[in-house]
Amino acid sequence: MVALVHGSGAARGHRTEPVSAPVPLAGKEKRRPLGVADLVFFVVAASAPLTVAAGGVPQVYAATAVLGLPVLYLVLAAVLAVFSAGYAAMSRHIVDAGAFSAYVAEGLGARVGTGAATVALIAYNSMQVSLYGLFGVAASGLLATQLGWTVPWWGCALTAMALVAVLGYLRVDLNARVLAVLLVVETVAVIVFDVAELGGGGIESAQVLSPAAVATGAAGAALCFMMGSFVGFESAAIYGEECRDPRRTVARATYVSVAFIGVGYAVTAWAFAAGTGVDGLVGAATAHGPELFFVLADLSVGTWFVDLTRIFYVTSLFAALLSFHNVVARYFLAMGRKGTLPRALGRTHPRHGSPHIGSLTQSGLALLVVGGFALTGMDPITTLFTWLTNVGSLGVILLLTLTSLAITAFFTRRPREHWWSQRVAPALGTLLLGLILVLSISQFDVLLGM
Template sequence: MSTESSSDSVGQHASASDGTEPRLSGGIGTFALILIVLSFAAPLITLNGTIPVIIGIGNGLGTPLSFVASGIMLMLFAVGFVAMARRLPRPGGFYAYISASLGKPLGLGASYVAVLGYLGLLLGTYLLGGAAADALVHGKFGGPELPWAFWAFFMWLFVSALGHFRIDLSAKVLGVLLCAELVVVVVFDVVVLARGGGPEGISAEPLTIDAFFSGSVPIAIMFAILTYTGFESTAIYREEVRDPDRTITRATYGSILLLGGLYTVSSFMLINGYGVSNAVAVATNNSGVMMVDAVEEYVGVIMADLTNVLLVTSSLAALLAIHNTATRYVYSLATDKAAPPIFGRVHPVHGSPYLASAGVAVLAIVCTVPFAVSNLSFLEQYSWMLGIGTLALIVLYTLMSLAVLVFFIREPGDEGVARTRVAPALALVMLTATLWLITKNLTLLTGGSTTLSFVFSAAVYGLLLLGVVVALYYKSRKPEVYEALGRSLG
């Protein structure tokens, strides 16, 4: 084992009592880390919101194969990602790996883009969660009609409180909320299958190549990739898991396989529940209630009502997972003194990055205020945040694929050509094409505004450039800070 790896392992459990600064700590295993990733991806929200959109404006009946195709692409990405995580056992996620391979300037720029991307997803999910809570209380149960921001504020309090404590507590809460929503999805799938599908029975047409190419494949793939978001966050928890190499590897592969399987099967059952002749029309005209109506039809009113409740808790789980990931990027930057060092402090009892968590919480509520007081529609604001978050993360995936390829060409080992050359090269080609498609079609996620699409693109690529400039400034004026960039652990 390398010296760096050893220090990483031992450092997890250091505390203030031994005379050293407290380090992040936690004991989460593979299953708990997978739950965090699945909560980030919010599967019930995906089934209720994203899948009907793919059916309606994507490739229609070919939606199940869109998840298969995107899952294969991300699995190729994960092969190189995991290999590099094992070879370079540093905390910090993409920030650390891109710094080590493509240079500290690009690594710092990537960390800025990561924070922006996760902040966009966080704000968008607060919007979604608040709207879902209002729809449940007012629309479903006849309670008072209140602004989405009212409910989002209480979600913010919940997330901010849990972010203060040890990651194990968040993992347990996420586990309970996630398991509840997965029960609804699995029950729905089983009932549709047991009843032999809808009015047209079970058709294999959604699994054919003709169906896959029946509509807009680029749009379908773009949205399908969104539904896997969060799998890349496994490495950022390196300091808080048991047996980091094994846990991160298993959780990364496991989350992609579970999400891909769940979305493929559930979209297939949803389409067959309505019938292949009707599903696209229903998704086009009634996408917002397509899943809930299907649950009510096949499982009953009680389960449909439970689905509406779980849409709120699913938002809450996603908020907590996204908040925790963003927090650890801020913590990593502060540890390297590339952000205010105060955010690099660790709670002496809980072993959590509590001040970084508080900083992210404050940033989130400050950025939410303009949305809360504006007259813009929920859909406009949500699509904006989804757009900027999506673009930022795909930029990171693409840079990371390049980083893996460059790293193993420069430092070959015994991992094998397939894992260190072939898979990363294929992932890089596919992700570059996807990035181009998303940039080209960004107006779909920004309400059709070309101006806003340009602003979001400029923000993402501008932050990447800003990180490069700041790193070069550190190199010339603060060499000790520059040398520490990339979570090298000294």
């Protein structure tokens, strides 16, 4: 049964008691409970460090012409840290695989919670499925250059889809081990790139760290683009039922993840400016796109590093696919338990304890969408990846704003936390996230390349 706190909660006007321990996912097989490190692996893998470094950062520079991306990454990290104060406090009272939807339901009512769950499903499915386009192209190119094999992008995408489906069906702690290995490898690659570029031109490019550099382009569109880099940081609460101590583990993992992502990507954005020079940054990003990472790395590190990082780029995308798949499967699980979707989705595997029906459902949806794009011959990058990623990012910003508002309402009725986490942080988070949402919508044409 769902581990939502005793009774029906705020949706029915009853007092909600704190959760002292989660109700574990069903399963006969004894599984290692997840700790802070496991959750950080899930969260940071969803943000895909090498994918953001090679594809995301150059794309934002090219599309928005904002030179101050390092500053904006730190600003976003600060906003999400404020949001996380209330979010982490909420996780100490509600442990639910639906996270966002459960929090919104408790704070704003069952109907709004159901709407939030629907938005979450659409957003996370969009993000997950969009990555098959990018993965397919990257893997196809790697096979062609390294082995001389000609494999269509959709063939690579379907192969990855099958492997993700198998891993999603199996034990969640096995998924954590797979993600851990992939995350360490790609993170080391990004650090090597950063050190190499900043060592050659870090001081000369330091002007991108000034607030004035933020006003050089479409900052609103840049914020929405960059929010996609953070997507997944909030997913720690989704695994609360599988943690050894959700009251502490979720909060710690969320803060660590926000800091890791924000500071790490700010440094990487600065590294690109150091590599190209500030004056030539936007032009180089426009001309080379995702290849800019490899062009600069070839000059500063060497061809051997480029060959390795192209492999790590593909594994980075796979790690993100697997992480998002797990998030979507657990949203299906939560909505099935509550009866807002077929109750079969709320079942867990009797042996593995995984949300296996939700996992298979997500794989089926991905197959339909990717198959549709492949059959129609649409470009997997400019359509499948770009369209669905932007829809997913906007949906997550909306969810964050609603959740922050719900947390404010929840603690207004039940003051039981520190004044900062129960009142100030949620209210401030609602204001700041709402501003980002408005700016993103106002410049959404830039996001779609129009």
